[in-house]
Amino acid sequence: MATEPLLKCEHVTVSAGGRKLVEDVSLTLPRGQLVALIGPNGAGKTTLLRAILKLIKYDGRIEVNGRIGYVPQRLQYDRTLPMTVLEFMALTLQKRPVAFGVAGRVKARVQELLESVGAARLARSMIGGLSGGELQRVMLASALQDQPELLLLDEPAAGVDIEGEATFTELILHQVREHNTTVVLVSHDLSVVSDITDQVVCLNRTLKCVGSAKDLLTAETIAEVFGGHKAVYGHHHHH
Amino acid sequence: MFDVISNYFTNDWQALILVSVVCACLTTGVLSPIVVSSRLAFFSDAVAHSTLAGVALGLLLSLDNPLTLMVGVAIVVALIIASLRQVTTLGLDTLLGVAMAGSLAAGLLMYHAAEKGYAGLHNYLFGQVALLGPTDMWALVLCAVVAVVVGARWGNRFFLLAVSRPLAQARGVPVARYEFLLIVLLGLVVSLSVRAVGLLLVNALLIVPAATSRNLARSVRGMFWGSLGVALFAGLCGLFVGDYLLLPPAPAIVVVAVLLFIVSQALRPLLGHHVAEA
Numbered sequence: 335m336a337t338e339p340l341l342k343c344e345h346v347t348v349s350a351g352g353r354k355l356v357e358d359v360s361l362t363l364p365r366g367q368l369v370a371l372i373g374p375n376g377a378g379k380t381t382l383l384r385a386i387l388k389l390i391k392y393d394g395r396i397e398v399n400g401r402i403g404y405v406p407q408r409l410q411y412d413r414t415l416p417m418t419v420l421e422f423m424a425l426t427l428q429k430r431p432v433a434f435g436v437a438g439r440v441k442a443r444v445q446e447l448l449e450s451v452g453a454a455r456l457a458r459s460m461i462g463g464l465s466g467g468e469l470q471r472v473m474l475a476s477a478l479q480d481q482p483e484l485l486l487l488d489e490p491a492a493g494v495d496i497e498g499e500a501t502f503t504e505l506i507l508h509q510v511r512e513h514n515t516t517v518v519l520v521s522h523d524l525s526v527v528s529d530i531t532d533q534v535v536c537l538n539r540t541l542k543c544v545g546s547a548k549d550l551l552t553a554e555t556i557a558e559v560f561g562g563h564k565a566v567y568g569h570h571h572h573h
Numbered sequence: 574m575f576d577v578i579s580n581y582f583t584n585d586w587q588a589l590i591l592v593s594v595v596c597a598c599l600t601t602g603v604l605s606p607i608v609v610s611s612r613l614a615f616f617s618d619a620v621a622h623s624t625l626a627g628v629a630l631g632l633l634l635s636l637d638n639p640l641t642l643m644v645g646v647a648i649v650v651a652l653i654i655a656s657l658r659q660v661t662t663l664g665l666d667t668l669l670g671v672a673m674a675g676s677l678a679a680g681l682l683m684y685h686a687a688e689k690g691y692a693g694l695h696n697y698l699f700g701q702v703a704l705l706g707p708t709d710m711w712a713l714v715l716c717a718v719v720a721v722v723v724g725a726r727w728g729n730r731f732f733l734l735a736v737s738r739p740l741a742q743a744r745g746v747p748v749a750r751y752e753f754l755l756i757v758l759l760g761l762v763v764s765l766s767v768r769a770v771g772l773l774l775v776n777a778l779l780i781v782p783a784a785t786s787r788n789l790a791r792s793v794r795g796m797f798w799g800s801l802g803v804a805l806f807a808g809l810c811g812l813f814v815g816d817y818l819l820l821p822p823a824p825a826i827v828v829v830a831v832l833l834f835i836v837s838q839a840l841r842p843l844l845g846h847h848v849a850e851a
Contacts, residue, residue, distance in 0.1 A: 433797035
């Protein structure tokens, strides 16, 4: 069964209020790849993710042969809530109410997860006080707790690295290479596409193109996906 | 003062009051962090007011103890609000305003129809600890057991929901089901405690303890135990001191809780808890 694809979407269509947000998307992703899902704002990228996560109704077929981890886009949350990062992660790791304390084995597991994303020192911090980069790492650590085989990162913010730690890109690459995870970076911004991207998927309601970064990022395909107003970033051609 | 306190342990009738107050405070102390974190403060207020309609209906039907009707009406109103919330685009505050106005008006009309005047109404508004019977006490014991069991079993889910609904949803938590559970639980607890502490004050007890502990806590654990401590301390202190000074217990309890809140607010800057602004 090693050859069975990790994710298989067949003719996926999502409609809301008589409008098709995502139309007839067919897509197959193997294991252990770094995938960039790009498209302009309102192209249906988050909608497609929500369909893959089975959070919304869709037509067509979506088959996922593995566990999914999900890091949502710019999480809005109650920053005044007194809750430590350790407690936040423990909410989904233990049955015992976190109000009664975090179990020893859960503490160790949380520490291990935080270390794996270069955020070991954040366990005792309050979630309300985290910077953008720190929050993103905590969310990533939280998404990694079930050892997902498919990791969906919705609009990972660029330039939010923590000083002295591995960059976010390095962490992602580690997941792909060491754990054979397929990571999907979703963005309206072409900068998520880099030399290490295995596959680029362009979405603008319908699937516009699928292929390797080198082949796809030509002026014509960008123009087709983004409507012809976006300049291609120079660094994509430095191969 | 010592005599006042010891009477609660020797006199059966006063022991009943003590158990009732402790159970009401235990219940609200446990639920308060969840209510405040889930921003359901106004919700419990609306449900508390709807119990008046239950009382009026009880009078209209000439029932001796309207407890069952109060609980029934509160849960029905809670469920209506919860269902409307799923289908309407109106804000929760607007829905609650409509529900509160509607149930209060319906209640007052039924009072009028029952030709009882509003004489007994203040018992339900301000609580009448002295009128508590064994049924009320057992209702409050049940409340405390339910609150503790639900908090222990599903507390983590409620807190995950309180952090972020979309995140909880993405984690596979059946969000709507948990919101329903919480709302029904609150309807039950509020309506069962109304007779003891009064509806204006049950809401205070659901909000002030966690509001106080949030001011000082840096963790869920701190907030939870702080809330429970504030609720129980306010309950016992209000009951005993109120009795000693010949004051009605329910408002005395809330005054103690609010004083603790003021102290926590004053202490907050000293502890240097500066949470980043969103």
